[in-house]
Amino acid sequence: MRESNIDMARGVSILAVLAYHFSLYPPVSDHGRFGVVLFFFISGYCMQISLAASPGALEFVIRRWSRLVPALVVCALATHLLETSFSASPDRLQTWFDVFKNFACIPTIDVPCGAVELGLHKYGRYIMVDGAYWSLRVEFKFYALLAVLYFGLSKRWHVAGLLTVAALGGLLQTLRTTPAYLSDFVPYLPCFAFGASVFEIRHGKPRFGALLLVASVLLAVAFAMGGVSGYSIPILTGNLWAYFVCAALILAFATLPQVRSTPAKVLAGLGLVSYPVYLLHQDIGLVLRPVFEAFAGPMLTVWVLLPVTFVSAAYVVHHTVEYRLERRAKAWFKASASPPVPHQDQAAVCYGTLLPASQALRRY
Numbered sequence: 385m386r387e388s389n390i391d392m393a394r395g396v397s398i399l400a401v402l403a404y405h406f407s408l409y410p411p412v413s414d415h416g417r418f419g420v421v422l423f424f425f426i427s428g429y430c431m432q433i434s435l436a437a438s439p440g441a442l443e444f445v446i447r448r449w450s451r452l453v454p455a456l457v458v459c460a461l462a463t464h465l466l467e468t469s470f471s472a473s474p475d476r477l478q479t480w481f482d483v484f485k486n487f488a489c490i491p492t493i494d495v496p497c498g499a500v501e502l503g504l505h506k507y508g509r510y511i512m513v514d515g516a517y518w519s520l521r522v523e524f525k526f527y528a529l530l531a532v533l534y535f536g537l538s539k540r541w542h543v544a545g546l547l548t549v550a551a552l553g554g555l556l557q558t559l560r561t562t563p564a565y566l567s568d569f570v571p572y573l574p575c576f577a578f579g580a581s582v583f584e585i586r587h588g589k590p591r592f593g594a595l596l597l598v599a600s601v602l603l604a605v606a607f608a609m610g611g612v613s614g615y616s617i618p619i620l621t622g623n624l625w626a627y628f629v630c631a632a633l634i635l636a637f638a639t640l641p642q643v644r645s646t647p648a649k650v651l652a653g654l655g656l657v658s659y660p661v662y663l664l665h666q667d668i669g670l671v672l673r674p675v676f677e678a679f680a681g682p683m684l685t686v687w688v689l690l691p692v693t694f695v696s697a698a699y700v701v702h703h704t705v706e707y708r709l710e711r712r713a714k715a716w717f718k719a720s721a722s723p724p725v726p727h728q729d730q731a732a733v734c735y736g737t738l739l740p741a742s743q744a745l746r747r748y
Contacts, residue, residue, distance in 0.1 A: 557610075605624065
């Protein structure tokens with residue numbers, strides 16, 4: 385079940401992020417960093433669809449991996465090769481060992497690197513290929529927690545469980561006792577929970593969803609007042625407005641009628657490829673920007689050349705890697721979940737009926 389309005393919300397998110405990283409219209413574009421926060425709201429909404437379509441935790445995890453990890457590998461390799469080829473600034477460079485650890489540790493919620501770090505301190509740490517990958521670490525931890533709550537605790541109360549975990553984690557962080565492993569993850573749980581609450585309002589029980597939504601908002605306010613700040617984009621009292629703007633956007637996109645206009649379709653199309661655009665844009669943009677500006681000037685570079693480059697590359701990645709492997713994973717699970725046809729019913733199946741074989745032959 386794909387909703388074009390949600391793809392439009394993704395399009396708004398990635399446009400905000402691009403505007404922020406390339407300073408398209410400062411100081412307005414400085415607020416574009418909260419586009420990543422909007423992605424978290426959208427993820428909370430969309431993961432309810434993935435959970436409902438997955439009969440078990442293993443299928444849910446593999447579906448997520450099949451969509452996210454191959455594109456991550458392709459985009460990270462492209463980023464690393466371009467950075468080394470164009471001699472990027474030293475703070476943007478990483479070794480091939482770091483690249484490998486990005487593949488091995490980000491999708492596995494840093495468990496392998498954390499285990500190595502316990503014994504061999506320096507070998508467990510790694511430099512992210514692109515600074516934007518910090519949000520992937522948050523996303524994968526959210527998926528793991530969601531799988532535990534939904535399949536291990538309760539399909540009915542998993543969002544309430546998510547809010548409970550968030551409240552406990554926020555309390556620990558307020559007391560300065562939160563493990564570093566969770567400090568980049570817990571502060572954004574109210575965003576995921578809000579998105580999940582909107583889905584419950586839209587497709588489940590509206591009253592129950594409204595209660596969860598109110599609880600999500602109250603928890604976000606408590607986090608802001610208590611100083612529960614996240615990595616890169618802290619939601620504090622000074623910018624709590626950004627949380628409410630993102631909340632209003634996901635609520636509007638999810639509940640309003642589907643928009644069919646041409647601009648809406650273009651925005652939804654951008655949202656469809658927003659994941660590879662996000663993976664590619666930041667560090668590669670820093671490498672290509674001076675190259676493009678040397679012959680095209682800054683305005684043409686940031687408003688035309690860089691966006692066209694990233695959207696075109698993202699389109700290729702989406703259709704050749706992300707979309708294709710996700711479809712194969714879904715087809716494999718669908719085939720493996722289908723029960724084998726009993727021998728005596730083969731003729732019935734051949735003639736498009738569920739009658740026993742003898743009746744099907746008589747009918748023929």
